[in-house]
Amino acid sequence: MKIEDKINTFSKYYKSKYGFKVFKIGLSTGIECPKRATGDECIFCVRETFIDNSLSENTVPSVPVQIDYMINKMKNKVKAGGYIAYFQDGTSFYGDMEYLYNLFKEADEHPEILELIISTRPEYVTEEFLNMLNRLKKPVTIEVGVQSANDKSLAFLNRGHTQADNQRAIDILSRYNFRVGVHIILGMSLHSCRGNLRLSLRGTKQSSYRDEALSIAEWINSNKVINDVKIHHLAVFKGSKLEKLKYTGISLSEYIPILADFISVLREDLTISRLFTSNLNRHQTMLNDFPGVKRMWLNEFMKQTTLLL
Numbered sequence: 343m344k345i346e347d348k349i350n351t352f353s354k355y356y357k358s359k360y361g362f363k364v365f366k367i368g369l370s371t372g373i374e375c376p377k378r379a380t381g382d383e384c385i386f387c388v389r390e391t392f393i394d395n396s397l398s399e400n401t402v403p404s405v406p407v408q409i410d411y412m413i414n415k416m417k418n419k420v421k422a423g424g425y426i427a428y429f430q431d432g433t434s435f436y437g438d439m440e441y442l443y444n445l446f447k448e449a450d451e452h453p454e455i456l457e458l459i460i461s462t463r464p465e466y467v468t469e470e471f472l473n474m475l476n477r478l479k480k481p482v483t484i485e486v487g488v489q490s491a492n493d494k495s496l497a498f499l500n501r502g503h504t505q506a507d508n509q510r511a512i513d514i515l516s517r518y519n520f521r522v523g524v525h526i527i528l529g530m531s532l533h534s535c536r537g538n539l540r541l542s543l544r545g546t547k548q549s550s551y552r553d554e555a556l557s558i559a560e561w562i563n564s565n566k567v568i569n570d571v572k573i574h575h576l577a578v579f580k581g582s583k584l585e586k587l588k589y590t591g592i593s594l595s596e597y598i599p600i601l602a603d604f605i606s607v608l609r610e611d612l613t614i615s616r617l618f619t620s621n622l623n624r625h626q627t628m629l630n631d632f633p634g635v636k637r638m639w640l641n642e643f644m645k646q647t648t649l650l651l
Contacts, residue, residue: 363423365426367408368412370432371437376463429461433463457480457482459482461525463502483522490526512565523569526562528555528573528592528597568612569612585629
């Protein structure tokens with residue numbers, strides 16, 4: 343049995359849509375995240391962990407150059423029928439709107455790009471920006487980094503926004519036809535949450551890890567406009583503020599059961615586009631790096647979900 347037999351993965355969704363494999367290519371606007379620019383970055387953030395080494399320099403190539411470089415790089419590794427332009431670093435709604443629109447338009451007009459995914463923070467989701475994106479010709483997904491549905495967790499992460507900001511962003515997006523994704527983080531153990539979803543599990547004692555995760559699931563389920571969920575575990579990277587706090591982070595043995603429980607109560611129509619935090623540039627040390635390889639993690643996840651899904 344494959345993981346696609348249990349959940350709607352990114353690959354499964356797009357292969358069903360297009361009839362062939364589609365891959366994302368990470369792109370940069372070259373604009374620093376407003377939180378990092380002020381030295382007040384999120385507690386887990388280390389920029390080099392999610393940007394390709396070639397884009398980590400001070401000068402970021404033009405969008406067409408980035409696309410061509412990444413496609414040529416990927417062609418040596420995978421066989422793709424098409425590509426999605428993924429503006430993933432920083433806050434892609436932050437900056438001069440017309441300047442950003444022109445960057446997105448360059449991706450929109452590239453012949454090998456099928457769609458765009460644009461990632462942003464909830465407080466930067468505005469009617470004005472979305473109206474501008476409506477001018478693009480190809481399908482657009484807006485990913486919102488909500489991370490948690492609880493204000494205490496958001497404060498711990500130093501996100502600089504609240505759950506009310508999360509909900510406001512989703513409410514605005516519900517008035518448009520964009521596909522909507524959310525980024526969330528599992529593995530915070532700060533407090534106990536209460537929610538009806540707890541009652542649907544196996545009767546085991548609920549940890550604060552699990553309570554936090556299920557409160558996020560309950561919020562996602564209540565917002566039907568959300569189509570896609572990208573899950574990260576709370577990774578402690580060397581050089582992050584988490585490291586300075588001597589935060590140990592969640593282990594693989596702790597994370598897998600929580601991940602399985604979380605997915606088991608999500609709406610079945612949702613696409614799950616990620617299950618683990620990726621460590622793009624392996625020279626960056628993840629202090630709570632999971633042992634083994636991703637295939638092993640997926641096998642463990644499959645075992646945990648046997649009784650749930």
